[in-house]
Amino acid sequence: MSSKTHVQTRINGEDVEFLCEPRQSLLECLRDVLGLTGTKEGCNDGNCGACTVNMDGRIVDSCLVLGVEAEGAEITTIEGVASADGLHPIQQAFLENAGLQCGICTPGFIISSKALLEAEPEPTEGRIRLWLAGNLCRCTGYDKIVRAVTDASEKMASA
Amino acid sequence: MKWTDYEKAESVEEAVRLLAAGGGSARALAGGTDLLPKARGGVFETNLIVDVKGIPELNVLSYDAGKGLTLGAAVPCYKIYADADVKANYPGIMDAATLIGGIQIQGRASIGGNLCNSGPSADSIPVLIALGATANIEGPDGSRQVAVEDFCTGPSKNVLKTGELLVSLSIPAPAANSGARYLRFIPRNEMDIAVVGVGVSVELDNGNFKSARLALAAVGPTPLFVKAVGAALAGKPANDETIAAAGQIAKGAATPITDMRGTIEYRKHLCDVLTRRALSTAVNRAKGGE
Numbered sequence: 001m002s003s004k005t006h007v008q009t010r011i012n013g014e015d016v017e018f019l020c021e022p023r024q025s026l027l028e029c030l031r032d033v034l035g036l037t038g039t040k041e042g043c044n045d046g047n048c049g050a051c052t053v054n055m056d057g058r059i060v061d062s063c064l065v066l067g068v069e070a071e072g073a074e075i076t077t078i079e080g081v082a083s084a085d086g087l088h089p090i091q092q093a094f095l096e097n098a099g100l101q102c103g104i105c106t107p108g109f110i111i112s113s114k115a116l117l118e119a120e121p122e123p124t125e126g127r128i129r130l131w132l133a134g135n136l137c138r139c140t141g142y143d144k145i146v147r148a149v150t151d152a153s154e155k156m157a158s159a
Numbered sequence: 160m161k162w163t164d165y166e167k168a169e170s171v172e173e174a175v176r177l178l179a180a181g182g183g184s185a186r187a188l189a190g191g192t193d194l195l196p197k198a199r200g201g202v203f204e205t206n207l208i209v210d211v212k213g214i215p216e217l218n219v220l221s222y223d224a225g226k227g228l229t230l231g232a233a234v235p236c237y238k239i240y241a242d243a244d245v246k247a248n249y250p251g252i253m254d255a256a257t258l259i260g261g262i263q264i265q266g267r268a269s270i271g272g273n274l275c276n277s278g279p280s281a282d283s284i285p286v287l288i289a290l291g292a293t294a295n296i297e298g299p300d301g302s303r304q305v306a307v308e309d310f311c312t313g314p315s316k317n318v319l320k321t322g323e324l325l326v327s328l329s330i331p332a333p334a335a336n337s338g339a340r341y342l343r344f345i346p347r348n349e350m351d352i353a354v355v356g357v358g359v360s361v362e363l364d365n366g367n368f369k370s371a372r373l374a375l376a377a378v379g380p381t382p383l384f385v386k387a388v389g390a391a392l393a394g395k396p397a398n399d400e401t402i403a404a405a406g407q408i409a410k411g412a413a414t415p416i417t418d419m420r421g422t423i424e425y426r427k428h429l430c431d432v433l434t435r436r437a438l439s440t441a442v443n444r445a446k447g448g449e
Contacts, residue, residue, distance in 0.1 A: 022165035045196040058266035064192050068165050133349035134261020
């Protein structure tokens, strides 16, 4: 029997309800059911990190989470990063440091970088590269991304 | 993905009942980082996913200086490596838990799941074998314990029967003057599958090996427990000569294949090198070093 399951969750600070099939990933639910298309699909098997979201305080690949597992969870996607006042300092730093080209990997990198800077406000280059190892970028060569995260870290510390 | 149902089990009994009722096509879900890509990719067909990560017994992470560590099968890696007792007593488990996947994977993946996935290259299994860990299993016919070195029976195959669930792992408390290490070779810095992995634990007594256990990853159809290393090292001085001999034993015991990650010859060479390096670090740790 294939019936849809009712899921209650919180996404970007708002209570959200949706219906999904048990086999659907959280990524599919975000994009195809809820229309939150900021989260990107890359490899769909947990290697590339394009679909990274924050779930209950941890970053996860949303392609490796079932939509039904979001029941009762607190999720932040890229749509929840900027505020009404403007871009988040990490987003601003990615722009200023040219930390993106095609942009497909960027939402995942921003979510991962945000979790890193919340856990470790002043990470070394090594820690940044370790934390972002689960996010692949085929355009930038990573250096500009690392510089963007360092820049954001410094600006957030002095803010 | 063809499965049609999802159940969140609240207790071990409920999970066992659901898994047994589902026959061979029901699958237990903890972190899902191996299960979901396999289900999606058609590696196996399943009609029921039983989510077991909400079960209290599968979330235990407790240490007792006498009994050792009880590690619930669904405890994700990030909780394992953030645990003060694991940090203080199980450096070999720290090695493995911090290098499985990236931060995203570590937020979900469990060592219990790594064991049940039973990949020959699994990063956590060699060190579990080296530490003498035991798998605590519940099933329709009751509970049983299996030594981790006997758990895997082939690539992606293990001793779990239909309806059986891995509940936790018991890992003995480290002896005085003991140390452990997991080391793997990958061509990248992070996020890769071991070409070869080596898990070791040693116990020293006045500069001699009192005991040693070593297991290899990615050089056979299952993680490979190399008992001969322990037999060769016991009672011998912990020095470059005995460690080099252990490297040769590990190299000789390995039965790798040639694939995209490395050739037979390359992997056997790595067994020697990684065994020496892992033993040296374990000896150093047994002496109180890093």
